[in-house]
Amino acid sequence: MTRALPTGWTLSASAFNLTPTVIAADRTAPDVAASLIEEGLATHIEVELGQLWRSFPEPSTAEATAFGERLARIDGRVSIVGGSLDDWTPAGRRRSEDERYAFLEPQLRATAEMGATGLRLPLGQAGPVLLGRLVPLLEELDLVLFEEAQGQGAPGNPGAAPAYETLARIDSPHVRLLLDISMLMPALPTTYLEQLETAGLPSDLVRRLRDEWQDPATAAAVVDVLRSGAVPPQVHTLYMNLLVRFGRSSIADVVPVLPLLSAAHLKFWDLDDSDARVSQPIRDLAAALHRVGFAGTLCSEWGGQEWLDDDPLATTRAHLELASAALADGAASLAA
Template identity: 65%
Template sequence: MTGLPATWRFSASAFNVTPEVIRAERTAPDLALSLVHRGIASEIEVELGQLWRGYPEATPDEARELRERLAAAGGRVSIVGVSIDEWDGRRRRSDDERLAFLEPQLRTSAALGAAGVRLPIGQAGALLERLVPLLDDLDLVLYEEAQGHQTPAAVPDAYARIAALDTPRVRLLLDISMLMPALPVTYLDELARGRIDPALVALLTDHWREPDTHAAVVDHLRSGRVPGPVHTLYMNLLVRFGRSEVADVASVLPLLGGIHMKFWDLDDTDGRITRPIRDLGTVLRTTEYAGTLCSEWGGQEWLADDPWAVTGRHLALARSALEEAAVASPKQAPSPRGDGAAPHPSPL
């Protein structure tokens, strides 16, 4: 079986152990470290706001300590999730204030030895240009993460800004939740238990990617018929769950520096987990992709599974799917446009 490129690095997100962080029987840094200690991954992503109470202020000493503990266990931090609080409690922050909020997080991330930091796509906005010199000084990459419905067609200006900067210090991170061929089986079961209209659940089960389904989801929400206990869960249909194909993101693959292999449960019925991984892996083989492939578990919102067990099993499943995709040589790889042509080289 064809091996995977050495530039593809598997990692695991410490977000996966969030239920254990909430339980607070162990510290958040200890729980992040457990992913390495248990042999699940040697590279991990961490959420800065989850690690230390001093957030967002810089915590360089604590960061260096965790970096040393990770190194001793054979691990390291790949990407750090950071944020920009747009409001100070009274008004929207100015760009100078937003930068001041973000800068200590960048310094803490550098002290952690991270390769980069992650923000939602478009959130930095005009700050991106101002951040590049600081990213150079700290030797960090800023990854703008696109997920769910945030396709190039939906937010073209955000992708265009990354392309226009044309710097290795600002890259795209693609969350595979954008490419869901079907909804998670356990999620559909949860909606049914939450008394969502059975007709809508059936539509979501059999026709997730059809435009009429999205319209039905919006109409049902506006009707006020979503029961309170599952209202937050229901919003995933509009925010976190995407319905695109690889062809919809092919034009921005030259901007790609990271991938979140988002998963919800491990039910791979009809390839709902492995198919988008294989599809993306096949197209990536036609590019010079170099970056992480991170296992990120979103199903903790409604499942009580062991986070270490599901993460390890997911990484094994994902690796197998990518190895299957690697069997086809780049020349044999299907065009992301489905017309037999090579992927379009332009970033937009």
């Protein structure tokens, strides 16, 4: 049973969590996404346009409308839609700003037809010119374009800072920040570390990753080992998470940008919370969000399917229970 959250907070679940079920192809992707509501896990879900329909990136009005109506009949709805912006044509030519706009417009219209709050893109990908051009369309459709910051894209990262500045400069309720708590990892997932150790990664680096993840010197060691060629080929893709998807920031690092925030991803990799490495970032974020009067969705998103074979539905259910308790504890801590 989920615990009461502050007014205006909605705990949701991402259909991305069920990607292994989609790949199995025993049911259609819309059927799989709807199961999150049908099975009682959530009333609000996030969906990925590219996963729902083969018509992507130009989903039809009919299929978008039908999906939104289907969820409404079971007292559910789409919260945020994962979109995509391909900056290159199939021929390898960079798209012009007009072409980039045209690539996104059908996705935004489908998002509106589903009855969703908005569409999500990676932080900074759209860029200031396109974001500015999109505001009138977003106003027309009553949608929010969410720019998602995750992993090592903290405000203090020089490469990410201009994107945060653009959001603040546009200052529109239709262009907002979505924060993924993969930015706030006090330690790496235990099952991830096991994968690296089993594959034969240098033992000293595994020790540092386990015990000294937040030490800036560990980041340099990660790069050194990669350059040395010592990363076993079978975990090379997993290893790259250390450079992009896993962050080491503290909640204090993101507090300055929280006024730009209207949604968050409660990213998790596994459910080993013996030392609160999963729940503590959620508590910290909840306290900070409550302090700034946040309203929006907080979505369970599972990234560990990359290396785990756990049941996606059961894993999501368990995480929602953990996240609900952590959010309630974090928000209540201000009154303590």
